[in-house]
Amino acid sequence: MKTFIGRQMIKQAGSYLFLMLLAPFWACGQSHTDISKSNTFKEMEKAGAAKAATSKSDTATFAAGCFWCVEEQFKQLKGVTSVTSGYTGGTVPNPSYKQVCTGLTGHAEACNIIYDPSKISYDELLAAFFVSHNPTTLNRQGNDEGTQYRSAIFYHNAEQHKLADYYIKRLNEEKAYPDEIVTEVTPYTKFYNAEDYHQNYYESNASVPYCQFVVKPKRDKFREVFKGKLKQE
Template sequence: MKTSRYILFIPVIVLAGITASFSFPKNGNHSKQPKKKASDMNEKAEYDTATFGEGCFWCSEAIFSELKGVKKAISGYSGGTVKNPSYREVCTGKTGHAECVQVIYNPKSISYPELLKVFWQTHDPTTLNRQGHDVGTQYRSVIFYHNERQKELAEEYKQKLNSAGIWNNPIVTEITKFEAFYPAENYHQDYYENNTNQPYCQLVITPKLEKFRKVFKDKLK
């Protein structure tokens, strides 16, 4: 049950400095792709995928979907042992999955380090298996990397944040290899957009989005 009211925004100047320290090619995390004639192949070459778990996926989807360069943010489950789990099953904590958001983005418009900045800026990565009042392994802080470059960037960013001493406690964010992503049920998709007046949205997501929009106003669509 989602009752969390926790809202976290760490000093922007610290994260900005850390993000700026990363070097990556102008066309994102990939080497230059050859031109392809088929439109579907062009689209595949144009977009990349990132997968993050930072507590309630309703919040994560609402945040990442507003970023320039993000084509789609999909709520779902990753990191568990059960194929095609249901929301009810994941909520038991027995499937091993985390609520997460799969981000389809254009690395020419927004880089992976910039996505990491949003990830660490919009939740508390020092609380183990919880975000506010949302408690359980399904609410753990986790980055599912899709390739070695994503792994390297995530580990380096985590180390720099820990070294900067931004939080009193160490970061507990898992950095683990992506295996599978299962989209959540249809009613979870675009949840905030479709349920803006719902109490959880009003009390938790709206205030979080308002702060996010102020901090990342230059990155919004």
């Protein structure tokens, strides 16, 4: 609930002084190790060069903190057809945003990412997942705290499971991050779409403070890393 109230304050704040005071606090929360120069990241990209022959759509499901940020980042990539924000991994059916924000439903804020395997591979999506957030902080991303903000990969098949485990092992062995990865790797079960106002959140609310101070910097950093793989260069 603390996080929900904090977000509402940021979104609704009308005082520039208030925002200026909070800016360093939020910026600090968004910084994490850049793995784009790691050998494992290069391995993901190299593996992704061999795209699947089929253009049949597939799905990846990731939780990496606030789904407003995750959605906006993955929407940038060529081969990603759609990104839907929602809730998964919990026990409460049809949860609301307020319920999930209590941390008592077991759900994580997550995104269902529909993609074309002939244009982008699961390896490349995993590379994007690890760039998009800090996978070494347990139940926290920046100032968003709680199990609903945990780092998680919800795999849809044995191949996705294998690749997730493999790359986490490789990143840890390489010590790509100062700390061990705590990303949960678990089977995909039931995904509940978030309320309509959460979908395409940044696109519809780009001027609000949370988007300016949190979502936009993460999107811009993501775009810098994935130059050449963006829908709009």
